[in-house]
Amino acid sequence: MIQLKKMFSAAVIVAASLLIVGCENNDSPVYTPTTNSTPTITAQSPSSNATNVVLNKVISITFSEAMNSSTINTTTFSLKQGTTSVLGTVGYSGTTATFTPSVALSSGIIYSATISTGAKSTAGISLAVNTTWNFTTGVNAQGLSTVGLGAAGNYVILAKTAINNNPTSTITGDLGLSPAATSYITGLSITNATGYATSAQVTGKIYAADMASPTSTNLTTAVNDMTTAYNDAAGRPSPDFSELGTGNIGGKTLTEGLYKWTNTVTAPTNLIISGSSTDIWIFQIAGDLTVSSGVKITLSGGAQAKNIFWQVAGTVSIGTTAEFKGVILSKTGITLARGAAFTGRALAQTAVILDGNVVTKP
Template sequence: MKLIKTMPILAMMFIMLMVSCKDKDNNDDDPTPTEDVAPTVLSTLPENNEMNIARNHNVVITFSEEMDPSTINNSTFTVEQGTADISGDVEYSGVEATFTPTEAFDASTEYTATISTEAKSQKGMNFEENYEWNFTTGGSEASIEGIDLGASGNYVILAKTAINNSGTSALTGDLALSPAATSYITGLALTDNTGYATSAQVTGQVFASDMADPTPMNLTTAVENMMTAYNNAAGRSETDFLELGAGNIGGKTLTSGVYKWTNTVTIPNDVTISGSSTDVWIFQIAEDLTMSSATNIILTGGAQAKNIYWQVAGHATLGTTSHFEGIILSMTGITFQTGASINGRALAQTAVVLDGNAVTQPAE
């Protein structure tokens, strides 16, 4: 009787032993969990075959694991245009390597980036094969077309709501205000004439929407043209330089092209704009433009103020005794602090505020 009762127990123990042996046999076929594998690429910036890349874009590669930093350098991480090597600096941190070109990439050009098999992981494992990817820059190889100012280009200052002056300014060129009336032009001691006014501070004429015909119609057209020019500048999509200097362009030399920022742009130090007399610069600024006191924009190589366009969605402020070059197209206001000067135009969709400034229209 005891033998009969113990038989089920023995059967169960036999089954458990068989299962254990089978699991052991299966585990013998599994690869060791500590086996080393070659590193791989998780992602790249730009992505493979990505188009319209800004010419100042860095090239970034993200690895599947930490790499041996001594093997991530200009020999193992390269960028080429055709068969020509591109000069740049390589930095490695965490699981990312960044290639920063010494000079901006060419416009509308395809480039090839490569991480070679000489790159090793921290475990000493090499890439199994070279990893390559391509990207193409944006911008235009041809000359950039300037902005048509239309009738707004007849004025050195054009505003919609007010032109306010303090101190004694020296304004060379015509001034205009519309749809606001003459009373919103202050601090210039105007002398009324038929269809225009004059001022001892203005080498030119002053116009407002409530003056005699044909001034009101002329100013309506000028304001419409100013807004069209603003939209033209803001709408240029062939971006050459994106977020240059994270918005701080002090100390930089700017070659011709379309520049775009999604934030505020500051000029804390002198800036050089370098190019020929036919080169064009378009600066698209999504927020404010602020220039520090006693700083200058310097033109070299024949660059001309009439070909430099600053499209500013926010407020443009030129600091005390600063000097500015180019045409400001502001959706908001333009403020010249004490003694600031400009060789260009101030075209604002609200007010222009002056304080003892020299404002001179650019040579044509």
């Protein structure tokens, strides 16, 4: 009996050793758990019973998990006006399905969108029930209007209290600082000229409030316009998406529209912003915005960084080597960690902190 126990123990040790070796060699584990959860709908746009929906609206659904794209089609995702089916195309990316009508919707009409149980997760599990919701169109042909930046749009970086850089960054576009003086711009090894300064790290000019006229006046106008733009973005009513992902937007595909969160938003994994070259995105964030290291924002379908507005009441933190897109309107500060790449505009009502970044105007 003792000998058998020893043999059994030895076998367990050998098996465990083999499993460890396999893991160290990046082999597939012996046991892989599977997910058998039933997929649900976590967001839809337009929302149920929404009114004044624009006539060029792209209908979208966000699922609780990744779906089998082959099951997301015009059979499972449909739009009707009464009993008449609306022609359109269906797309799927990340966890979001979209229905794009072939022609503009009619004004003042009730439409019903349906996603059926034919839609299945990657594990082959269907939605629990068919889901149908209604919305009513308005009279406007277009969706969100852009956020006007005014003179703030002349700068790729604009701040009030400081612009601090840990070399070496590569910046394309002009920088502005007001009401703080030139001494609060650090790490750029600037060379002063009349009314502006230059830097080997900047393809553009650098302006501060203490420089020769008319720089101070121009910056005052730009800073005021930055505040106006922030208030415009923050005050847009009737969001298409509220509390999406309870603030976690990692892995999601974000279609055009107005998004609202009453707390912090995080992006721990890659995400996609999908839409046409004329679509507008406004993200209203009452807390902080935190993008994890290495996270990449990808634009698809023609979406442009200049049409994406991140209105953030708290701080903005872009992680190491992350790739961020869009115009940031921050009521406080913006920090880019080492090696992060940013295509857009960093417009902060306090400071902008850089650390060996690539910053490019949209």
